[in-house]
Amino acid sequence: xxxxxxxxKLGYYPLPTEEARNIHSLLVASGPYCAMDPCAGDSTxxxxxxxxxxxxxxxxxxxxxxxxxxxxRGITTNxxxxxxxxxxxxxxxxxxxxxxYDTEVxxxxxxxxxxxxxxxxxRWVRSEGIVVFVIPVTALNSCAxxxxxxxxxxxxxxxQHADCVRFHQIVVFGTRKKSHARGEPQGVDGLxxxxxxxxxxxxxxxxxxxxxPIPSSSPATIHYTGLPLDMIEDALERSVAMQNARGVLVRxxxxxxxxxxxxxxxxxxxxxxxxxxxxxxxxxxEDRHIAHWRAVKHVDEFNEEGEEAGETxxxxxxxxxxxxxxxxxxxxxxxxxxxxxxxxxPAIDDV
Numbered sequence: 008x009x010x011x012x013x014x015x016k017l018g019y020y021p022l023p024t025e026e027a028r029n030i031h032s033l034l035v036a037s038g039p040y041c042a043m044d045p046c047a048g049d050s051t052x053x054x055x056x057x058x059x060x061x062x063x064x065x066x067x068x069x070x071x072x073x074x075x076x077x078x079x080r081g082i083t084t085n086x087x088x089x090x091x092x093x094x095x096x097x098x099x100x101x102x103x104x105x106x107x108y109d110t111e112v113x114x115x116x117x118x119x120x121x122x123x124x125x126x127x128x129x130r131w132v133r134s135e136g137i138v139v140f141v142i143p144v145t146a147l148n149s150c151a152x153x154x155x156x157x158x159x160x161x162x163x164x165x166x167q168h169a170d171c172v173r174f175h176q177i178v179v180f181g182t183r184k185k186s187h188a189r190g191e192p193q194g195v196d197g198l199x200x201x202x203x204x205x206x207x208x209x210x211x212x213x214x215x216x217x218x219x220p221i222p223s224s225s226p227a228t229i230h231y232t233g234l235p236l237d238m239i240e241d242a243l244e245r246s247v248a249m250q251n252a253r254g255v256l257v258r259x260x261x262x263x264x265x266x267x268x269x270x271x272x273x274x275x276x277x278x279x280x281x282x283x284x285x286x287x288x289x290x291x292x293e294d295r296h297i298a299h300w301r302a303v304k305h306v307d308e309f310n311e312e313g314e315e316a317g318e319t320x321x322x323x324x325x326x327x328x329x330x331x332x333x334x335x336x337x338x339x340x341x342x343x344x345x346x347x348x349x350x351x352x353p354a355i356d357d358v
Contacts, residue, residue: 019070020176021048022105022141023168027055029211030139030178036060038223040100043067045089045128046107049076053103056139062101063226067092071237083229090127091233097133097183098227104128105141108174121146122153129157131227132183137219140179141166147177147202155192159184160219163201164211177208180219281329296335302327303344 039061044053047066057064066084068074077084085092106124111117121142132138138158142150147163154161158181166176201208209215243249271279279285283300290296304327311320331343 019048019073020105020108020170020174022052023166023170024051024055026166026168026171026178026211027052029213029215031056031058032213033180033215033217034101034137034139034219034221036062036221039063039225040221041065041098041224041227042101042103043094043099043128043131043227043229044103044105045092045124046105047073047077047082047084048105049073050080050082050084052105053082054080056103057101060221065099065227065229067229085229085231087231087233087236089124091231093230093232094131094227096130097136098224099131100133100136100222100224101139102128102132102136103139103141108143108146119146119149122149125150125153129153129183133222133224134183134185135222136183136224137221138179138181138183140181141176142179143175144177144202144205144208145175147179148199150179151195151198151202152192154179154181155195155198156190157184158182159188159193161194161198162217163198163208164215165205165208167210167212175205177205178211180217182219280331293337294335296333299332299334301330301332303330305345 034056040063042053042057042062042064044050044064044066047053047068048070050064050066053064053066064082066077066082067089068077068084068086069088071086074084074086104124107120109120111120111123121140125140129138140150140154144165161179161181164178164180166172166178267275276285280298281300281302283302286299287297288295289298304325307324307326309322309324311322312318313320328345330345333341333343335341
């Protein structure tokens with residue numbers, strides 16, 4: 008997927024349920040614990056990974072609709088950016104992290120978002136806690152040194168679902184090192200080699216014998232320190248700046264209503280339609296559509312020979328023609344407009 012489309016969907020690449028089940032099979036919980044997901048989406052993956060365990064789930068989601076879906080599923084969810092959230096260090100036992108697959112946008116030194124999210128969130132994992140990190144294999148090298156310095160027992164697995172193969176996704180398991188062992192990037196060379204040779208990474212399936220015990224922990228609280236996005240969005244429509252900008256950028260639709268004194272004939276109806284006074288909904292069933300007329304300015308150019316030899320006079324004439332746009336319920340759009348060829352009648356074109 009190209010970068011503009013990826014940013015349009017906020018870098019959202021949800022983990023397939025089948026792969027979440029495979030991840031769940033490698034985790035063993037012996038008691039209540041706290042699990043966090045800083046990029047929760049609709050929380051399907053987090054719920055499947057923590058299925059049949061006494062997990063206290065907490066999530067962060069930047070998309071309003073997906074955050075609402077998390078809340079409806081009973082998960083404590085903060086709507087906003089993970090970078091505007093504060094969590095007490097070493098407060099969760101399981102960190103599931105599937106960050107946006109993108110690059111920072113700035114004047115220089117732009118880093119992969121996977122590494123930026125990992126650097127921000129890894130401190131939340133307690134000693135001997137587990138990180139489950141889903142990334143494209145191309146981003147492994149940028150995260151390798153931080154992973155090796157903060158986590159031990161690191162295992163890499165290729166995800167085999169069709170969507171995961173398409174985006175070259177892998178999952179990284181790791182256990183948070185104790186405080187005295189952190190800082191030394193042991194095993195970073197192996198991670199770098201795996202990043203250059205993805206074919207050497209084993210697949211994640213039912214035959215994997217690796218096991219990661221999840222230590223117990225108390226529920227953790229996520230404190231959101233950012234701006235209230237919903238309130239700002241609602242207030243923006245009522246702001247003075249928006250009112251001033253709307254008058255310049257958005258053409259005001261004039262509403263006219265009334266009852267004609269005399270019955271309208273075809274010519275009258277045509278004049279009203281072309282002027283935009285009859286714009287609105289028409290038809291029924293599959294033929295139901297929105298009709299919108301507008302006046303378009305054209306400039307015709309004529310060349311005439313001047314009185315002197317080789318002299319050419321260019322004359323321009325301005326005129327207006329009318330265009331009709333029909334938008335149907337099934338998504339089809341038709342336009343009735345003037346054709347460029349001289350001597351032809353206006354034609355209806357599919358858009």
